Amino acid sequence: MPLTTKSYSQLNNISTQILNFLNKTSISPSQISQIQAQIIHNNLHFNTTIAHNFISVSKSLGLFNSAYNLYTKLIKKPHIFICNTLIQECSHSEIPVLKQNSISMYVHMHKESIFPNNYTYPFVLKSLSDLKELKLGKSVHTHVVKWGYVCDIYVQNSLLNLYASCGEIEFCQQVFDEMPERDVVSWTILIMGYRDCGKFGDALVVFEKMKDSGVAPNRVTMVNALSACANCGALDMGMLIHDEIRRSGWAMDVILGTSLIDMYGKCGKIEHGFWVFQEMKHRNVYTWNAVIRGLALAKSGEEAVRWFFIMERENVKPDEVTLVAVLCACAHTGMVEQGREIFSWLMNEKYGFPPGVKHYACMVDLIARSGHLEEALSMITDMPMEPTKSVWGGLLAGSRLHGNQELSEFAAWKLIGLAPRNSAYYVVLANLYGAMGRWNDAEKIRALMKERGLSKDLGSSSVELEDQKDLLELLRSPNLQVLSIQRCPHVTDETIAKIASGCPLLRELDISFCYQISHKSIALIGQHCPNLQILRRNLMTQVNPSQQEPFVPREYVDTCPQDGDSEAAAIGKFMAQLVQLEIQFSKLTNKGLALISEGCINLEHLDLFGCTNVTSRDIANASSNLKQLKTLKKPTQLCLESQTERYGHWQLYDDRFQTDFFRI
Template sequence: MTGGLPPPLRPSTAPPPPSVTRALHAINTCTTAAALAPIRGAILGDRALLRSTAVVSAFFLACGRLRHLDPALSLFACHPRPHVFVFNSLLRSLGRAPARSPLPLFRHFLRCRGVRPNRFTFPLLLTSLSSLADLRAVHCQVVKSGFGPDLHVRNALLARYADCDPDLAHAEQMFDEMPRPEVVAWTTMITSYRNRGRTFHALATFRRMLAAHVAPNRVTMVAALGACAAHCAVDTGIWIHEYVQKQGWEMDVVLGTALVDMYGKCGKVSDGMHVFSKMAKRNVYTWNSIIGALALAQDGKTALQWFSRMQNDGVQPDEVTLICVLCACAHAGFVDIGRKIFNLAIQGEYGFQPGIKHFGCMVDLLSRSGHLDDAFRVVETMPSQPNAVIWGLLLRGCRARGDSWLSEHVTMRLVELEPENASHYVLLSNLYAETGRWQEAQGILHWMKKKGLRKDAGWSLRMLEDKSKKYTTDGLHFRDGVYI
């Protein structure tokens, strides 16, 4: 017996049968869903085509490309012994969040004799799952099939648990059970915490990863910078920036935008501008980060200058850009400029129609500047039903300007919109009391008590200073003419 390795395998030089070549050409050039059914019939009618993994896999992928999966599912159901490569192609054709669960297909595949999943099957299957019950069922099958220790499969499981589990309990348990999590697993947890608003946990996990001597990658840093921005953890954000510079990483558009956004939301707009100037490529999200930071800093003049610069550079504004610009106008009191930009959006100048947030910004701009009648007309002419936030913005302007009549009208709209919200009735009672309509104010409070509506308890500095006293209200008392 000779030692060493066997001779290398050589690819077959035999050409495929003509029927296979014709079928592949028909599948790859298929452009309509109506043509899939005849191709399926041809495959079922020719055993050579049905045995060809290339033909069947190409057909499944064509069904996914044309978003018409019924022919693929029916062909799979008729296949006596599908190769694992064929089944994996079917899973690829399903894509993310399919209309039906892929578990019945997986169970059918497992019942076929002589076939079993491989390490690529489970990640493809997991991406199609959306419920915890299905995910746990597949997890059990992963363990039974012996793929539990596989790094690729384990990371895919963790990612799906992180996506499907609202409180991340299952993902946390799985992560804690990993003997030595690598960077992909750490990044999954950091990103999941950030996406759920648990920024403290995201940053704590980031620090744990560094303490475990696991080197972060670009995706890790982008997720951590998002948590820094939401948590105002500027020191950690600066440390990440310094780490990126020491590693000599290229400041690509994703990482650069994350840094610009972090600096802007942490109040260091000039540092964000410096990062912006060093970026070779920028996209609309990069520009939005700068303009949004200036709007947050209430520097409306500079925000508008950057908006003009963005357009001069040929970058098309999107919905978020207009929200940032209109907010900047509202804080700076640039009523005419805000009107002009909003009207251009209405005319389709920016390629989209304003949404409810744009109308809200416009109502806020006009209300802050005292143009209450114009703000009311904007609300009344909205294409969609104004929500409580829109009416609340108008009400704030009315209260600030002392317009009691319009304040009462807007509050009545809020009552109609949210009849179970006790705070609207309290506000209406206060409005009556401020204008000397005591009986009407008292009547509303009595009606609230009869209906069992109570305003949520509030706190004051006096209550915190004197903890020995208990402050309560039955909902029917006034102080200085205002309900407390």
Template sequence: MGKCSSLSNYYAHLLHALRANLTTALSIHAQIIKTNTPLTPFLTSNLINLYATSSLFNQAHHLLNTAPSLNPASWSTLIAAHARNAQPFEALHLFQRMLRHHPSRPSQQLIASLAHACASHSLLFPGFQIHGLSIKLGFHCMPFSGCALVDMYAKCGCALESHKVFDEMPERDEASWGGLICGYARNGRPMEAMGVFVEMVRVGVSMNAFSLSSVLRACAEAALYEPGRAMHALAVAIGLEQEAFVGCALVDMYGKCGDIDDARLIFDFIPNPNLASWNAMIMAYAHQGSAEPVFRLFGRMKELGLALDEVTLLGVLKSCTNAGLADEGLCVLDAMQHGLYGVRPGVCHYTCVVGALGHAGRFEEAEGLILSMPCEPDSTVWRVLLSACMAHSNMELGLHAGEKVLSFDHHDDASYVMLSNMYASAENWDEVARVRKMMHKREVRKEAGLSWIEVRNEVHSFTAGDRSHPDTAEIYSNLKFLLYRIKELGYEPDTGLVLHNVEVGRKKEALSYHSEKLAVAFGVIRVALGKPLRVIKNLRICGDCHVAMKLMSKVVGREIIVRDPHRYHRFKDGHCSCGDYW
């Protein structure tokens, strides 16, 4: 018996040492079977670990189900492997089986694996249960499991709960700080992410590639250009600039802040850019409507034999949409449908091409593409068609598209607004009133238009006609002067864009004080000479403001960069980078 036990231990240690070499390890397992070596819990655990870490789950489960004896490590190994492979339901089911067969105390590592499993699919309710169990076991304050819980809540969209877990941890390492920063950035709360990062530096925690890339992500999402540049300088100072995560985050940050030149400079200096870096660079160009460099990068990726993914093709198609290249978009989509890129088109890819066709006025093709999609069209693709119909005054198809959107979501405020505007442009005020009454009945409120601009690391936001800013008098005085100057260059307010049944004078006044105009007027006063004015909007820029921005850039002699949800507009010397196509 002692000899058999020694042989089992020998094979177990051998498997552990050779686990990276799957072929050799499998031959050892074959030898174990040939020699009829007893499967002790230690040997079984190593065999399960071998198959689980190689993603050979059928074999791992067969061992688990047929082994004469198991220890908790055998279960934990397989649960952790399912968690790493984003298979939360399998991990949670195994955990339930483990508690029935081996009701021993779970380890801190196992709790962390289960939290990561819940995080992979944003499973909040099971996550609550794992958190409750960790409290019961006294693990919730420990670094390993505590960090996993911080990450789990962040990925479930619960930033405050993530911070509560973090606050309860007596010892916080780099990973826990980085997880909290990433959580805020992921949940659209960039200022909180920046605040946590500043606090991390203040208490003397050393930063790593993860924490730095997370705060860069926060800067990117809010287009915080100056803080992003400061983070770039910090990355250079501590030697992290060329780390894969940091390099990719820098490309993304500069791209989303509208500085395409610096984004490309960073990309070109990354020694071996990963797929995420290529995608970030392609997306940066796509949001600018620069299709030519996108196709050059796309071609280079194919030459290098790089694996493309859904994001790569989405960036290529988005560049076609923003550049008005409907035929090129159709060609890329056709290639995807025939499997040339190894990526099957999803709804988001079809939506880009529908947008390109719609804005080109090719409505029959756009609707036909929607109806022929192999996947179920969602509200987004119909909303894109509705937007194109509104731009081209295609009332009949627009109403049909609007009905489709509202059949998916009765509370889609943008669709109600577009329908109302279509009726208003046709001066059908009875239908406008009907749509607004429907919105009121369904308690749908139109999203307020907001524009914000960063000045000396402080974000200033404006709404249309906003008079809440401390510098209101100076802002309005400067805006009045700018409007006077651009009228000298031929600007005339486009009152046709004010779709309300009011007199012309009130329409002109409403146009004069749109939020982006207020932001630019403030920026001219407060942003240092020579620096571009960077304005972010939550809604699409209107035609009147687009004309005004072109002329203002000429009057003030500086670049004005406006980012709306669809794309970037770079106004310079009276022209826009979009070529008046958006």
């Protein structure tokens, strides 16, 4: 019967009946088909309430395609609420094909001139983020700009997540810099982005800036910051975060507690991790893994195995990571027989899974280090999967340890075959030939490196020091080229003077958050280090008044001797060779910026993000002197001045929308 002949009360009754059916706890696929027929028969596919419930129930029963076809084939221009519901359900799916449907739905909206709203983009961008569709994400970014949703913080946070998930941390930082307002989610995504791309120090710098801006971190922020601390050995920062958690009065839940244990274990303070372990009311397998892995890293093999057995007695089922950690502990402490026994349990599938390549790598390392090289090689040949770099690396380490040069050579060539762009393996092989007196072969390896465009990587170390004596003891190396002593408030001009005179080959220096350094140190560095090309000088001298206990002790901040213009004068006068300068410094004025631009004419990259006392005119005048300048990061308050300048760089992706999007 046509819709026009039905009374409002009849339609209302039918709608109510359909909604009641959809809200039932038990509904079968056949009933969904009947409901769909009623929706079509009574022309109720325009009802947004019914649509929302029908789409949700269909997805839960695995019948999403029928709902998708209903609202895209039967209705050419569905209501924006229905479109958003379809996109939302697709974006929350774990199935890649369904996530792709959310993008297809957005394309359908574009074709049918259905105008998106601020609820559309977060779901579309989530799907693009999960699928790592960077190119299409940039196209959607241009639409966000065109439709005027650039000031919506939820849309902006979704853009941040897109670029962070795709590893484009520069774009992520650019979007962040241009945001008119930021919340804890914005800061957390940026920290997570830096952490995921391996820039752990930068992640902690962002975390400190977040604290300085007065935004209170949440649990997710703390977990990401602790992960960065764990991966770069920043024990002091990790302990400060732990103190902040205590002061916040947060309960020690599983995720937060496990992150703290992991941080303490990787920083060599597993005993602190045990204190956290005791505080936790609930623990899962990841918590136990963090404890066992921390003991393995501390080379406490017996303790690691003991805790492994305690874990089993507590009826916590080990997973693959648990067995890797305990076998690694056995390898580090030479517990051969214990390792064999645990591996045999694994082979017998006592834990419900067979050994993987990482378990084999641990066993090869354990057996080879104990001197049973033939057995280790036999294990590799009998593996049910292809050996990886870690497997051959274990054999190489054991062979070199026991002086078996022939087997060392064999393993080294295997590693070169697996990773032909890793120069370290060529260097090991060349040194091995040198030790064997095969100088011609060593020369051939070095020629092969040159032919393939490889060079020996510079060595690097990361340590946390207690005082300046430790620092000076460590830096007695005239060949040092890269040095980062950030977040060291106890370092003074005297220390820097000794570093500058003792490290003439320095080409990269990071002295961020060193509050006791003045312009005198900058001058000395410039005079004694003529090869210096990269300088990072990041300071937070303005502590937020609402922050009772800043991460940097207040006495350092209040008494710091810096004068921004004096430091700028020293940089301009003594560091003319710089090509990259990061001077995020609130005390810098237009006078200091002018001195830098006059002296450092070779600058290619300039970061002024924290320089809150310079203006657009100052920057324009400085840029006119810097003919080689390629990238310039303006202070945060200037990122919002020009709408055209702010969004012009995103427009270049818009012409790809037609060619890329409509191929879906």
